[in-house]
Every structure is written in structure tokens, then in C-alpha cells.
Amino acid sequence: MRLHDEAIVGAARGRHDLKEVAMEIPRDDLVAMYATMAKIRYFEERIREIYYEDKLPAFDIAAGPIPGEMHLAAGQEPVAVGVMPHLRPGDAITATHRPHHVAIAQGVDLGRMAAEIFGKDTGLGHGKGGHMHLFSVEPSFGCSGIIGEGMPVACGAALAFKRQGKDNVAISFFGEGAANQGAFHESLNLAALWNLPVVFICEDNGWAISVPKHASTAIADNSDRASAYGMPGVLVPDNDPIGVYEAAGAAIRRAREGRGPSLIEVRTLRLWGHFEGDADAYRSEEYKQEMAEHDPMVTYPERLIAEGVATPAEIDALTKAAHEEVDEAIEFARSSPYPAPEDALRHVFA
Amino acid sequence: MTATMTERKLTMQKAIAEAIRQEMERDESVFVMGEDVGVYGGIFGATEGLLDRFGPDRVIDTPISETAFIGAAVGAAIHGMRPIAELMFVDFFGVCMDQIYNNMAKIHYFSGGAVKVPMVLTTAVGGGYSDAGQHSQTLWGTFAHLPGMKVVVPSSAYDAKGLMISAIRDDNPVVYMFHKGALGLGWMTHNPHATGPVPEEPYAVPIGKAEVVREGTDVTVVTIGLSVHRAIDAAETLDAEGISVEVLDLRSLVPLDREAIVESVKKTHRLLVVDEDYRSFGMTGEVITTAIEGAFDFLDAPPIRIAEPDVPIPYSRPLERFVLPGVDDIVAGVRGLVAA
Numbered sequence: 001m002r003l004h005d006e007a008i009v010g011a012a013r014g015r016h017d018l019k020e021v022a023m024e025i026p027r028d029d030l031v032a033m034y035a036t037m038a039k040i041r042y043f044e045e046r047i048r049e050i051y052y053e054d055k056l057p058a059f060d061i062a063a064g065p066i067p068g069e070m071h072l073a074a075g076q077e078p079v080a081v082g083v084m085p086h087l088r089p090g091d092a093i094t095a096t097h098r099p100h101h102v103a104i105a106q107g108v109d110l111g112r113m114a115a116e117i118f119g120k121d122t123g124l125g126h127g128k129g130g131h132m133h134l135f136s137v138e139p140s141f142g143c144s145g146i147i148g149e150g151m152p153v154a155c156g157a158a159l160a161f162k163r164q165g166k167d168n169v170a171i172s173f174f175g176e177g178a179a180n181q182g183a184f185h186e187s188l189n190l191a192a193l194w195n196l197p198v199v200f201i202c203e204d205n206g207w208a209i210s211v212p213k214h215a216s217t218a219i220a221d222n223s224d225r226a227s228a229y230g231m232p233g234v235l236v237p238d239n240d241p242i243g244v245y246e247a248a249g250a251a252i253r254r255a256r257e258g259r260g261p262s263l264i265e266v267r268t269l270r271l272w273g274h275f276e277g278d279a280d281a282y283r284s285e286e287y288k289q290e291m292a293e294h295d296p297m298v299t300y301p302e303r304l305i306a307e308g309v310a311t312p313a314e315i316d317a318l319t320k321a322a323h324e325e326v327d328e329a330i331e332f333a334r335s336s337p338y339p340a341p342e343d344a345l346r347h348v349f350a
Numbered sequence: 351m352t353a354t355m356t357e358r359k360l361t362m363q364k365a366i367a368e369a370i371r372q373e374m375e376r377d378e379s380v381f382v383m384g385e386d387v388g389v390y391g392g393i394f395g396a397t398e399g400l401l402d403r404f405g406p407d408r409v410i411d412t413p414i415s416e417t418a419f420i421g422a423a424v425g426a427a428i429h430g431m432r433p434i435a436e437l438m439f440v441d442f443f444g445v446c447m448d449q450i451y452n453n454m455a456k457i458h459y460f461s462g463g464a465v466k467v468p469m470v471l472t473t474a475v476g477g478g479y480s481d482a483g484q485h486s487q488t489l490w491g492t493f494a495h496l497p498g499m500k501v502v503v504p505s506s507a508y509d510a511k512g513l514m515i516s517a518i519r520d521d522n523p524v525v526y527m528f529h530k531g532a533l534g535l536g537w538m539t540h541n542p543h544a545t546g547p548v549p550e551e552p553y554a555v556p557i558g559k560a561e562v563v564r565e566g567t568d569v570t571v572v573t574i575g576l577s578v579h580r581a582i583d584a585a586e587t588l589d590a591e592g593i594s595v596e597v598l599d600l601r602s603l604v605p606l607d608r609e610a611i612v613e614s615v616k617k618t619h620r621l622l623v624v625d626e627d628y629r630s631f632g633m634t635g636e637v638i639t640t641a642i643e644g645a646f647d648f649l650d651a652p653p654i655r656i657a658e659p660d661v662p663i664p665y666s667r668p669l670e671r672f673v674l675p676g677v678d679d680i681v682a683g684v685r686g687l688v689a690a
Contacts, residue, residue: 092429126462135461140429142465146452152418153453156425156433163381163407163431170425182445186418193413347463348497350521 003290004206004213004237004267025245029085030309031318033241034301036084037077038322040101041297043110044072046330047100047117051276059277065334066117068130070276073101075239075269078296079203080105082236082244082266083171086252090168092140092157094150096203097132099143102173108136110325114333121343122336128347148174148183151200155187158196158255169197169255176265177208179222188229188263197255199248200263205270210282226263236266239296269294360548361534363395365507366472369514370397370434372552374404377432380518383410383419384436384472393438394474394533416446420471424454427469432518437473440489440527454523455498469524470517475503476529476576476626478674479538483662486670488575491625491632493525494603500524500557501603505532505578507546509601512555520557529576529626543579558605562614566596569684570614572637573624574600577675581624584680593688603633611637612644620687621653624675629657651690656683 047066054064061068073080080101087093087106095102103113109124116123117131124134132145140157144150154172161168178184179202191198202222206213219225226233232251236243244266251262269291273280280288304310310318360368374380381404382397388411391398401409412419416437423435437443443450450471457465477486494501500522504510510528517524534544563578564585571581578599585595598614600607615621621641623634634655641653656675664670 092425094425124462124464125460128462129460133456133460135457135465137461137464142428142457144453146448149421149448149453152421152449153425153428155418156422156427157429158425159422160426160429160431163426164429183417183421186413186415187421189413190415190418190422347459347461349500350458350463350466350468 003269003287003294004204025242027309029245030242030304031314032085033081033245034304034310034315035318035322036081036105037241037297037300038319039326040077040080040104041074042323042326043100043104043329044074046326048072048272048276050330061277067119070131071098071274072272072276073098075271075291075295076203076205077101078239078241078244078300079173079201079266079268082241083201083248083252085245086249087171088168090140090166092154092168092170093142093173094154094170095141095143095173096150096175096178097143097145097147098175099132099134103134103136103141103143106139106141108134108139108141110329111332114329115336118333118336119338120333120336121339122332126343126347127339148178148181150174151178151183151187152190154198155191155196158191158198159194161197167256169199169252171199171201173201173203175208176202176204176206176213176222177216179225180216188225188231188261191261192229192231195258195260197258198261199251199255200261201248202263202265204265204267206267207270207274207283209274221265223263223265231261231263233263233265236264239266239268239294241296241300269296271295358548358550359545360507361545362504362507362510362528363533363535364398365511365548366396366514366528367391367398367400368548369511369552370518371400371403373515373518374400374408376552379430380432380434381408381410382434382436383412383423385412385414385438387411387436392436394528394530395535396436396472396528416442417449420446421449421453423469423471424449424457424467427467427523428457428465432468434470434472434518437471439485440473440475441484441487443489450499451496455496458522459498466521467523468521470514470526471523472526472528474530475527476531477663477670478531478576480665480667480670482665486663488527488529488627490527490574490603491627494633498523499604501527502557502601503527503529503575503603504601505529505563505575505599507534507544507548509555509561511548512553513557513601515552516554516557519554524557527575531576532579541579543582555601558602558607560598560600560602560607560610562596562610563599564595564597566594566618568594568618569620569622569687570596570598570618571622571624571680571684572598572600572611572614574603574633575626577624577626580675580677581680583677584684587677587681588684593684595684606636606640608640608644611640615641615645616648619648619650621649622680622683622687623653623655624680625655625657626675627658629655629660632657651687654683654687656680
């Protein structure tokens with residue numbers, strides 16, 4: 001994809017041993033991935049629309065039903081949905097400051113998640129965390145506003161699973177910007193050293209806010225960094241849900257079998273700004289136009305239809321159902337009460 | 351001391367190691383990780399003998415990757431384990447503080463109480479042996495300032511065992527700080543206060559309860575850690591002069607036993623706070639504020655404080671002795687308070 005700088009990518013590719021076994025992908029998974037993508041995209045669109053309520057004409061970040069920073073994941077849906085068909089109850093996920101797509105794909109309660117984003121008492125954290133601090137016990141999900149912070153936590157979850165004799169795995173999502181944090185290198189070393197059941201998934205959207213990858217990262221592909229830690233690294237170059245599905249399936253199977261961690265890098269797309277309110281002036285109109293042409297919400301269903309996996313009517317029905325589910329969650333969030341102000345003092349300690 | 355007394359005496363270091371061993375025997379989910387906690391037994395002996403007893407799956411030597419292994423302790427704690435992670439010197443927190451204050455300490459709150467993080471972060475604190483400014487700090491005020499983690503600092507072998515057992519059983523993150531000069535290590539200056547009676551059976555000392563370790567009527571000295579020993583020695587000297595000093599060992603900074611501070615000040619009417627941590631924005635200010643809020647009308651003199659004077663801890667012996675609170679400083683401070 002030209003959206004990622006091919007000049008520096010060159011011939012470099014990750015080690016493809018995760019693809020040693022060609023997968024037969026069940027049709028249900030192919031279709032379910034679309035349904036989840038539709039749910040994610042519509043959720044992000046609705047949040048975006050509501051986010052701007054009462055914030056304009058002079059943008060006021062503190063105003064409106066959804067205040068604060070808002071990092072939306074439109075374009076990055078394939079990274080999340082390709083992983084999830086391989087998960088089992090008890091598996092753990094840590095995600096980033098841009099967490100909605102991963103949480104939705106994992107099946108975190110959509111209404112409680114929306115309510116947390118609205119700061120409501122019915123939210124996952126009773127309004128204490130907000131959109132960058134979503135936590136769920138079942139399924140086990142956590143995220144963070146600090147770059148790379150979840151990577152050691154995933155190692156710890158994996159260490160616990162190993163100690164407890166479970167075959168669960170931990171998945172750590174992080175951006176390509178995080179791959180230049182110490183936490184990335186410490187975590188990969190620890191996971192490989194202790195042979196932990198972790199899969200590290202780098203969501204390479206090419207941009208650390210306004211800084212392109214080539215201006216921040218000494219090598220073309222973070223997947224190549226896997227070799228420094230003696231683990232398999234694989235590059236999914238085209239934001240393809242099926243590519244993610246294959247790579248993640250092999251890595252997760254490997255982790256479950258006690259064969260240790262893997263690193264996957266997916267070249268994905270951040271269709272919108274870093275956060276809402278970002279004028280996105282550092283990316284050209286041509287670049288944005290080309291991103292739109294590669295929007296996975298267009299290309300993936302087209303492919304399902306073209307290859308006879310799903311009919312247009314099925315796609316429409318899935319889209320409609322996804323929208324209804326999201327609308328219901330948003331309505332739940334809107335109509336929920338705020339926490340009592342003095343509840344700010346609760347939950348510091350157990 | 352409320353639990354059963356025995357004649358057996360241990361150093362604080364051995365009391366800590368015994369507490370961890372007994373909890374590991376009781377609870378399979380307890381495990382230890384950190385730098386040199388295995389074969390070496392911990393640079394300060396806190397994990398002595400544990401590797402032989404429990405093996406490398408439960409006593410894990412880590413790479414020098416504090417962010418990774420403290421963060422891993424957080425992840426393991428969330429998933430049903432009770433990890434003890436050792437940060438070798440508290441001075442090293444700079445390489446991993448994000449995992450401590452932004453992650454470990456906040457997840458329970460962010461999750462609205464849904465996710466618990468039952469872990470212990472052990473760390474060595476304190477100076478007095480010329481280890482200079484990156485291996486001698488106490489920094490408990492820094493940790494206590496940040497919400498979401500309990501902070502305990504034992505001064506006796508008895509409390510060291512009981513507080514460790516409480517820390518391991520607590521459903522919250524607990525930062526457990528042991529003062530190198532109070533551990534009774536053979537390679538530190540001999541400290542007779544470092545050894546004391548320790549019951550063989552497991553027992554808990556409650557977190558958040560201060561203790562009057564010496565009763566007195568004229569002046570209250572509030573302190574923590576090794577300075578408790580200094581205050582007791584000062585009190586003995588002052589006793590001969592007819593000045594009766596009460597020494598209150600806070601034992602925990604979070605939660606802070608404000609009631610005990612206020613009660614003691616109401617009794618003695620004079621307050622001296624001794625802290626080996628930096629003076630400004632720290633424990634001394636918090637304790638004095640607590641006394642003023644709760645016992646203003648009882649104070650016969652302005653409270654005073656003896657603390658590290660807001661400079662990095664210097665290496666050279668006379669320089670270090672100048673900045674750390676000493677017995678003589680406490681004696682002089684109390685005399686001044688009584689004369690006021």
C-alpha cells in the first residue's frame with residue numbers, strides 16, 4: 001500500500017513462519033468479521049457525531065455530552081476483528097488510548113462502554129475512567145492513556161495463566177509509536193525469556209500523532225524487531241482482516257501450545273485525525289483521498305460479495321443489525337444518570 | 351505490641367523473609383520477582399532462602415527491566431495472583447514510575463472497583479552509609495502523595511513481619527519500604543534496634559495504625575523508619591535531663607493514622623516531626639498540618655521539623671551526616687521545643 005512509505009519499506013518483510021500453515025477460514029468467521037467491523041465503524045461515527053454536540057462553533061474540548069480527548073479508530077477495524085475469532089473465554093487483552101475497536105471486537109459490554117464514554121454511573125468504571133481507561137473483567141479487557149503501558153501488563157497476565165496451568169493467552173495491542181518506547185523492548189525480551197503466551201500486535205497506522213513512522217523509527221518494519229528477541233515476527237502489509245486472521249490465528253495457537261510469544265505488525269489506516277478536533281493538516285488531501293479509497297469498510301464487503309462469500313442483502317442485513325445494536329447502546333448511555341459528585345471519593349482502595 | 355511475645359529474636363531482614371515464606375506456604379498465588387531475588391536472596395536479604403524452598407517458578411530473577419516486571423506484576427495481580435515485586439532501591443523508580451503510579455495505583459479506581467490489583471512492591475530506602483544521591487533516598491513522601499497505593503515503612507522486626515503479612519493479604523497495591531539501616535544486615539553499621547522479638551507463627555500488623563513506641567508527657571516526636579530508632583535514643587538522653595518524650599512510629603504513611611497524631615499532641619502539647627525524606631512538600635508538612643487541624647488549641651509551641659534539607663544526598667561522610675537527621679539533632683530540637 002503506497003500509504004505506507006514503500007521507499008523505506010524496501011524488500012524488508014517479517015519472517016513469515018506464522019503462515020506456515022495455510023488456513024481454511026470458516027465462512028462464519030469471514031462474515032462475523034464484517035459484522036463486527038460494521039459495529040465498530042458505526043460506533044465511532046456516532047461517538048464522533050455526538051462528540052461535537054455543543055462544542056462548536058468555537059471548539060471547546062470540555063463541552064458537550066462527551067468531553068475530553070477522543071481518539072477514534074476508523075480504519076483500524078481489521079486489526080481488531082482479525083484477532084477475535086481465535087479468542088476463548090479467559091483470554092486477556094490490553095489495548096491503547098485508541099481502544100474502542102478492540103473492546104467492541106472482544107465483546108466488552110457495548111452499553112456500559114458507551115456509558116463510560118459519556119461519563120455515566122452505568123459505565124464500566126462508573127464514570128471514573130472515560131474513553132482511554134476502559135476496564136472489563138469478563139471479557140478481560142484493559143487499556144491506557146500511556147503509550148506502551150499495557151505491554152508489561154499483558155506479560156503479567158500471561159505469566160499468571162502459565163502459573164495457573166491455563167491455556168489462555170494475553171494479547172497486547174499497541175501502536176507503531178509505542179515500538180520506540182522502552183516498555184516495548186523490555187516486554188518483548190521478558191515474554192521471550194520466560195516463554196510467555198503473549199501475542200504482541202502492532203497497529204501501525206503510520207502516524208504517531210503528526211510524526212510519520214519514517215521520522216521516528218530506524219527500521220522499516222517493527223515486525224523485524226521480533227528477531228532481536230528470538231520470536232517470530234510477521235508483517236500484514238495491507239490492512240486486510242483475512243491477513244490479520246491468519247497471522248493472529250497462528251500466533252495465538254502457538255502461544256496456547258506453550259511455544260511462546262509472537263509479534264505481528266499490521267499496516268493499518270487512521271482515517272481520521274489523532275483525536276477529534278485535530279485539523280489533520282500534516283497529511284495532504286491526496287493522502288486522505290487515497291486512504292478513503294482503501295477504506296476497509298468499502299473494500300472488505302466488496303470482496304466478500306465478489307468472491308461469493310456473502311450476498312449484498314446479507315451485508316445490508318448485518319449492517320442494519322450492527323447499527324441497531326450501537327444505537328441501543330448509545331441510547332442507554334445518553335439516558336443513564338451521572339454518578340453522584342461525591343462518588344469521586346470512592347474506589348481509591350478496595 | 352499486641353500479638354504473642356516469644357523469646358526468639360530476629361533481625362528485620364530475617365523477619366521479612368520469614369513473612370514472605372509463610373505466606374507463600376499458605377497461598378499458592380503468592381510469588382516473588384525482582385532483580386537478584388533468587389540465588390542471591392535479595393540484595394538486602396528480603397527473599398533469603400525462598401528460592402531453595404519454592405524453586406524458580408515462584409522466586410523469579412528478572413532482567414533489569416523494572417517497567418516490564420513491575421507491569422507484569424500488575425497484570426498477574428489482575429489475573430488471580432498475589433505478586434511481590436522488588437524494586438531494588440527506591441531511587442530506581444524513575445525508570446518505571448509509570449507502571450507504579452499511573453497503572454498499579456489507578457486501575458482499581460478507573461474500573462470503578464471492578465478490577466483489583468493485590469500486589470506488594472517492596473523496595474529498599476534510606477542512607478547513612480555513603481551510597482550517595484541515587485542509592486540513599488527514602489522518597490516515601492513521593493509515593494504517599496500519589497493516590498491509590500498504600501505505603502508502609504516498618505521500624506522493628508516485629509512490625510516488619512506483621513506488616514508484610516498484611517501487605518500480601520491486602521487486596522490493594524502496597525508499597526513496602528524497608529530501611530537498609532534498620533534491617534540488621536551484617537554489612538551495615540550495627541544497629542541494636544534492628545533485632546527484636548518475633549513470634550514464629552504468622553500474624554498481621556494492621557496497615558494504617560501508628561504505634562506509640564515510647565510513652566512520654568512533654569513532647570511528641572512523630573517519625574517513621576530508621577528515625578524511630580534515632581528518636582528512641584534521643585528520648586533516652588532527654589529522659590536523663592527530665593524531659594519526657596513520646597515517640598510515635600507512624601508505620602504507615604498511607605493510610606495515615608491522623609487520630610494517633612492528634613491524640614498524642616493533645617497529651618503532650620508539643621510536636622517535633624522527624625523525617626529522613628526531603629523537607630518540603632512531604633511528610634513533615636502533612637503531620638504538622640494534621641496536628642494543627644486536629645489539636646490547634648492544645649499546642650503550646652509552634653511545631654518544628656527535622657528533615658533532609660532539600661538537597662540531593664551527598665556522598666562524603668561529614669556532608670551526609672549533616673543532611674540526615676541524627677540523634678543529636680532530635681535532642682536539640684526537643685530541648686528547643688521545651689524551652690519555647
